[in-house]
Amino acid sequence: MARDRHEENLAHPMRRLLVILLIIFLLGLILLWRIDNPRAERIRAAVVDRIVPNMEWAMAPVTGLGRMVDDFQSYARLYEQNEQLRRELQQMRAWREAAIQLEQENARLLDLNRVQPDPSLTWISGIVLADSGSPFRRSVLLNVGARDGVEDGWAAMDGLGLVGRIAGLGERTARVLLVTDTNSRVPVVIQPSGQQALLSGDNSTAPLIEFIETPEDIAAGDRIVTSGADGLYPAGLLVGQIVIDPDRAFRARLAADFGRLSFLRVMRNPDVVPLNDSDTLIGPPLPDPVTPELNAPDPTVSDPTPEAAETSADNTGTDGT
Amino acid sequence: MTDPLTARIWLFRSYYLTLCLFVMIWKILPLGIDDGAIPVPNLIMALTFAWVLRQPNTVPLGAIAFIFLTNDFLTHAPVGLGALIMVLASERLRRLQPEISNMTFLGEFGMVTGTIALCTLAERVILGVLLAEQAPFLQVALHAIVTIACYPVVVVISKYLLGLDRLNAADPDNV
Secondary structure (H helix, E strand, O other), X not given: OHHHHHHHHHHOHHHHHHHHHHHHHHHHHHHHXXXXXXXXXXXXXXXXXXXXXXXXXXXXXXXXXXXXXXXXXXXXXHHHHHHHHHHHHHHHHHHHHHHHHHHHHHHHHHHHHOOOOOOOOXXXXXXXXXXXXXXXXXXXXXXXXXXXXXXXOOEEEOOOOEEEEEEEEOOOOEEEEEOOOOOOEEEEEEEOXXXXXXXXXXXXXXXXXXXXXOHHHOOOOOEEEEOOOOOOOOOOOEXXXXXXXXXXXXXXXXXXXXXXXXXXXXXXXXXXXXXXXXXXXXXXXXXXXXXXXXXXXXXXXXXXXXXXXXXXXXXHHHHXX | OOOHHHHHHHHHHHHHHHHHHXXXXXXXXXXXXXXXXXXXXXXXXXXXXXXXXXXXXXXXXXXXXXXXXXXXXHOOOOOOHHHHXXXXXXXXXXXXXXXXXXXXXXXXXXXXXXXXHHHHHHHHHHHXXXXXXXXXXXXXXXXXXXXXXXXXXXXXXXXXXXXXXXOOOOOOOOO
């Protein structure tokens, strides 16, 4: 009896229509996500914006509980950690001496050169509300958004090192794509050899370093900082150190503590152009393709006048900014 | 006004939504980033299949679509893909439910194993057709296996903790 009813219920034409409509709707969503990704991501940001901050009351106790469990686990390794900390402290003392000396020297040099520190590098602090919840996607959600002046593409750091960049912005939340995500590529410079390379995430905790010109010049322990070559990340943010994995590939041990991301700094970067259309790129504004043609030296004129040369130089100067 | 049967169905519907939301919130909590080395089971998937096969009425289509669409949005996954696959899979299981309810648990487990494997494969095929980026196959396969492995646990918890029994032919009105 119940089974008859059950089957009858399932075969109901209205229900069947509903299922088909739902499937079409979901297929449409997938196509939208694939074809017009920025728009889909904006929809996602809006949905997340509605849901996550409202769930904070529910999340706070659970987060607290989880952190307590974490803390308890670290409590169990107390002795080991204590030893380690002592060793580190010993090293730090030496470093502190060196740092103080360097600071004094730096102050003297800055005074000699009358250098102003870059005023554009201010930041907005945010608290991590949630992570991506999926082992295949590396991102976290911050409690600051467009309302607080955050913009797409800005870099995010914890106190020490680069964490990622803003990818997806809601009114009250912003998603930070971590440098460990497979979609993340960061142009970096390896110090002290000064080689340019690309830090590309591969879902592991230590991202790969790719496109190194002369690997012989690089040793484990070299510092990695952002190069700023893409105009997206400010130059000189600490990323981490080089490590060499068993396959002889270079990887980065990240300076930021990815195990516990709680407060992040979103670095203000006025040069980032927001991504509004699907066919534009994030980065510094490209030079106008028409301008160089206008100012190109006319082939009929044998020797360009000094004025013409000057204006073209001026123009290239403004294009570059 | 409400007869106990309807009340019970609605009670289990609310259980389903609460449990799914709880699992989703737990997953997105910033409790440290796992590096994917330890595969985590897709609990809401296992829960949905278990309940569809026991009490189809407690897991309405709308709830499945809502939960998995929200999950897609929150976990930064392809929007709508998870929801689409789960709607199709749950509809298939719903249709097969009368036959499966006469099977032993082993038979049911086999059906669910097949369904989860198919879901994983379907996701990869669709992403492949769309030329979208995919997670490494080994990791995805491990997650599917862990999800399958936790299915009996989900069933035991649903049965003994929540009292969700199989809809069986012997007492038809025991919904």
